[in-house]
Amino acid sequence: MTGVWLGIDKLKVIFKLLAISGASVSKGFVILGLEVPHMLALTMPISVLFAFFLAFQKLSSESEIIALRATGASLRRVIQPVIYLGIFFAVCTFFINEVVVPFTSPLAKRIYALALYKNPVPDNSNHSFTYIENDENGVIRRIFFVKKIEDKILQDLLVIEFGEEKMLQVYTAAKAWWNPYNGGWELRKGKSSYIKRDPEGINKATQHFISDFKSTFIPTSLDPGKAMASLSQVKELNLFALAGYIKQNQKKLIDNDEFNSALTSFYNKLAYPLSCILLAVIGACLGITRRRKVINWGYLALGAVVFLFYVSQTVFDGMGDSGTLAPSLAVFAPNIIFAIIALGIFLYRAEN
DSSP: OHHHHHHHHHHHHHHHHHHHHTOOHHHHHHHHHHHHHHHHHHHHHHHHHHHHHHHHHHHHHTTHHHHHHHTTOOHHHHHHHHHHHHHHHHHHHHHIIIIIHHHHHHHHHHHHHHHHTOOOSOSOBSSOEEEEEEOTTSOEEEEEEEEEEETTEEEEEEEEEEOSTTEEEEEEEEEEEEETTTTEEEEEEEEEEEEEEOTTOTTSOEEEEEEEEEEEEEEOTTOHHHHHHTTOOGGGSOHHHHHHHHHHHHTTSSOOTTHHHHHHHHHHHHHHHHHHHHHHHHHHHHHOOSOSSOOTHHHHHHHHHHHHHHHHHHHHHHHHHHTSSOHHHHHHHHHHHHHHHHHHHHHHHHHO
16 A cells, blocks of 8 residues: 555656656656665565564464464464564565665666656757757747757857846857756857846846856756756665765765765664564564454554554654754664564563
8 A cells, every 4th residue: 555655656756757858658657667666665664564464363363373372382482483574574675775776766867867858959960950948838948059960969059048037148169969867958168148138228238248168057947956856865875875975974075964864864774674573573463363353453553553653754754864863863763662562562462
């Protein structure tokens, strides 16, 4: 259920962004497929919770738990395989987060960037070429006048950019090409002219500034920064890359406001898989009942655990990101809470 919800939410974001560029539906499904490992790692603890709850509920309904207890097996002996399997799923979650996700998520962003910011330039053209770029509202943002094109490189071009009312920016360059990863145009060896007419009338004076440049970048009107924000995060780095990032920040080699977020992500890579073990024990204990008839109290308790899990993860991660709590304490706080819950449910089942 959680995986379906996350998948639908991710699907909506991807296709909304791809709709801006008119990219094919198949590319959207490829990107979604590459995001599956990330969604799988997020839903693994809850999947373990449900799996052991249903398994032990079935064993209870068939009186298998009673039979085991009758042979002298303690509840601790019954739960021991659950802990081992919980460790196995914790290792799987860690592996997916550290090996698979750092490969698939950047690849998804690259395909997304190529699909969203596809190259509008034809391969070759010995004739003059005109390209008009519109913004998301269909209003003309830029006009490109190009003398010729060789291997998708614009030669001798003039770019007219329409900014605010009565403001104009003009670029001339010897060469230019499309950069799909940054979503914009790379211009080399040219001049930039900024023209602004006095707003009081056409006969008034204008402001005109000219500057030379060796290289400059013109971002697309689609605003790649906003478009990629939902897909590009520091959290996609693996454990060793995050450790290097944190070390650089501590040495003041970089200065980034997301330092607390990086610390939170680093500790989360260790704490989140650990939750698989705790939720496995909770699910197994909740699934145990002395009655053959399955009642709804177990499902209500299960829903409460799922709700508490995601709320605690969100709240404490937010506190770690903001620096309200130390990131190490904020990240492991949900595990401490669920360790107490697991111990309490285990002791209650053992006595009854």
